[in-house]
Amino acid sequence: MKAESQFQVFEAAPGSLEPIRDFIASFATANDVDKKKIFKLILAVDEIASNIMNYGYPMAGIDDGTIQVSIGCQDGKLRVVLEDNAIPFNPIEKSMPTPEDLMKPVEDRPIGGLGIFLARQSVDLFDYEYRDGKNRNILVVAID
Amino acid sequence: MGFSVKKEIFDKYTALTICGSLDSSTAPQFGEEVKQVVTQNPQALVLYVEELSFMSSAGLRMLIFAKQKLGTAASLILVRPQEQLLETLRMTGLIFSVSIVDQYPE
Numbered sequence: 001m002k003a004e005s006q007f008q009v010f011e012a013a014p015g016s017l018e019p020i021r022d023f024i025a026s027f028a029t030a031n032d033v034d035k036k037k038i039f040k041l042i043l044a045v046d047e048i049a050s051n052i053m054n055y056g057y058p059m060a061g062i063d064d065g066t067i068q069v070s071i072g073c074q075d076g077k078l079r080v081v082l083e084d085n086a087i088p089f090n091p092i093e094k095s096m097p098t099p100e101d102l103m104k105p106v107e108d109r110p111i112g113g114l115g116i117f118l119a120r121q122s123v124d125l126f127d128y129e130y131r132d133g134k135n136r137n138i139l140v141v142a143i144d
Numbered sequence: 145m146g147f148s149v150k151k152e153i154f155d156k157y158t159a160l161t162i163c164g165s166l167d168s169s170t171a172p173q174f175g176e177e178v179k180q181v182v183t184q185n186p187q188a189l190v191l192y193v194e195e196l197s198f199m200s201s202a203g204l205r206m207l208i209f210a211k212q213k214l215g216t217a218a219s220l221i222l223v224r225p226q227e228q229l230l231e232t233l234r235m236t237g238l239i240f241s242v243s244i245v246d247q248y249p250e
Contacts (some may be wrong), residue, residue, distance in 0.1 A: 014169030021165075021198070039228045046200050050168040102237030106211045114236055115201035121235050 005072030012053045012065035012084065020049050020069055024080060027071045033078060033143045040122035041080065041141050045069070047119040048082055048091065048137045056086030056135070076144045077124075082137040088130045091116045091137065146170075149177050157188040157221075159248075163195035166203035175206050182213035189214060190248050194224035204236060211241055223248050 008023055010016040021042045028038045049067055057065035068083040096117050101109070120126045125140040147170035150161045158181045166174055181189055189210055211220050221243045225233070233239040 014167075017167045017169050018165060036228075036231075040231075042198070043200060043228075043232065046167055046198075050200065050202065054168060103240070104237075106208055106238065106241035107216060109208060111205050111208050111212075114204055118201055118232065118235060 004074070005070065007068060007070035009066050009068045010049075012049075012057050012067050012086075014050075014053060016053075016067070017046055017049060020067070021046055023069060024071060027073075028078060031073045031078065031143070033141075037078075037141050037143060041078065041139065044119040044122040044126075044139050045080055045082065047115040048139070051089070051091070051115060052082070052084045052086055052135070056084060056089055060085075060087040062086065073143070076142060078141050078143050080139045082135075082139075084135050085133060086135060089135060090128045090130070091119065092126065092128050096120065147173065149174055151177055151181070153184070153186075156186070157190050157248075158184065158186040159190040159192060161192040161195075165198040166196060166206075167198065167200045168202035171200075171202035171206055174203065175209070178206050178210045182210060186214075186218065188219045188221055190221045190223060192223045192248075193229060194226070196229060197226065199229050199232060204232065204238060207238060207242070219243055221245060221248055 006027055010020055024042050024045055025038055028041065052067055065084060065086055070081045072079050094116050097113055123139045124142050127138040129136045147164035147166060152159045160177055162174060207220065214220065220241065223245055225244060233242065
């Protein structure tokens with residue numbers, strides 16, 4: 001089914017990751033988005049949703065949090081917004097691994113820090129805002 | 145889709161066949177297997193990943209962990225990764241730390 005926009009609210013629990021990925025994939029597929037772009041968008045959304053579940057809500061002491069996922073298609077762009085009520089966390093302020101870091105042999109690498117990097121690298125535009133007590137992570141891919 | 149991991153131990157290497165989605169909900173299950181494998185110091189850890197359709201950074205962390213624990217003398221071999229996984233390995237530079245093959249043993 002082709003729709004201009006859709007949203008769905010998911011429980012902020014690991015079991016929601018696959019349903020969130022499926023939600024994004026089915027909307028993007030219905031809008032004829034290239035498979036490679038769909039995959040990268042799914043990876044980005046998965047990374048952000050995982051962070052919210054694994055850090056955002058636990059650090060806020062909230063154990064029944066939710067993530068609202070909205071997806072829309074307009075002017076040749078697919079736009080996904082993830083909204084949560086967890087602690088404010090701006091992924092854009094987080095330092096990213098440098099090209100030198102990424103060329104390091106694996107033995108010299110830190111184990112973490114790749115999730116947000118992958119999320120930001122996998123979309124054409126990554127934006128963040130905190131408004132009305134909510135984190136809003138905005139991911140946009142061009143689909144032309 | 146789900147996730148499954150199957151382990152086989154051979155003289156010279158240990159093989160894990162992983163299928164489905166490796167995300168932050170299933171990575172702990174994979175991590176447990178990896179932790180057991182690295183304590184046995186195999187010369188190579190071979191991952192059959194042809195049926196692995198998704199891997200997030202949670203899975204990549206396990207690959208880094210495995211490679212660090214195995215040490216430089218042992219190899220980490222990925223058999224038939226899907227294009228999407230290859231792309232993720234390229235973006236993160238991990239492609240330089242693993243061997244990609246079409247079949248193992250040859």
